[in-house]
Amino acid sequence: MQRLITLIPCKSAAFSAQLLVLFGFLMSAHADGKTYRSVKEDWQQKVEKLNLQFTKALEKGDVPAMMQYYAADAVSMPEHHATLFSPKSIADYYQRWLAATSDNRCKRLIYSVKIVEGFLLEAGTFTHDFVQAGHKPFRYSGKYIHVWRIGENKSLTLVGEIWGAASGFDRASLPLSSDNTSPVLPAPIKQGYSIQADSINHYNVQIAQLVKERNGAAFSAYYTNDAIYMPYYMPMVIGKDSIHQYYVVHEDPAVTIDTVQINMSRVLPAGDYALVNGFYRVNWRAGEHSGLVTGKSINIWKREQDGKWRLHWQMTNHD
Secondary structure: OHHHHHHOOOOOHHHHHHHHHHHHHHHHHHHHHHHHHHHHHHHHHHHHHHHHHHHHHHHHOOHHHHHOOEEEEEEEEOOOOOOEOOHHHHHHHHHHHHHHEEEEEEEEEEEEEEEEOOEEEEEEEEEEEEEEOOOOOEEEEEEEEEEEEEOHHHOEEEEEEEEEEOOOOOHHHOOOHHHHOOOOOOOOOOOOOOHHHHHHHHHHHHHHHHHHHOOHHHHHHHEEEEEEEEOOOOOOEEOHHHHHHHHHHHOOOOOEEEEEEEEEEEEEEEOOEEEEEEEEEEEEEEOOEEEEEEEEEEEEEEEOOOOOEEEEEEEEEEO
16 A cells, blocks of 8 residues: 555645545555454354353253253254254253263354344354264264354353254164154244244245245245355255255156145344244155155345345254
């Protein structure tokens, strides 16, 4: 910047003043960018510390210590298990997990942290090694989304979480997966719940119809350009183009979808973002075979400049 100033001849005091204003603006923008990065890094370090404390408590089998990170209205979505709608049910889940396993060792690696109005969003990957009675040691590897509520003095409490494997595996490898052969689905949000919910529900109806029609090529229009999608049994799919390719390849012409229901059980408004707990129900047929698939999701919707809501982060897993 100093070199730029010396190369431009200052022919007038007015020009010099304009140049100083420009210089000040550039320095301010640089400082603001640096400050933003610093703030984001501070939040990430804070979350990394909380994650480490949580995993250490899990490894020690200390459920009360684990539960101090959850908000009073926390919702947890384990893979191959029904949604847990309260800290009490979450604590019970971990008590039963620890009773059925040993040698738990966990590690989380943050991929992205995003600050929105009132919340911190975290996406990352994990490994969880454990031994289930009667089984060989198992490494559970996958990805996750955490939704943290920002409270007083920048405190963080976990208000929503979902996780799932990055590749296919035998669901019997998870000790509690047999508990939910017939999961009880939550009640869907009713019309008029909120402006955000009504708008997003409109898109969910459209998406459900595309699923039924097996029109995966049309799905990417519902995502932001920099979206992250985390489907079941797959690593993160990053960017709208990659998401489009995933949906095109994912379609199986041999499978017929009879009915699709996509619903929401909670919407947390966050300015231009809406943090949605979702769940789905799909009846399918393939030749002589048929079945019912139920699951849940965390969907981070973003309202873009054209006023439309699009999926920014999304993760799904099976009940």
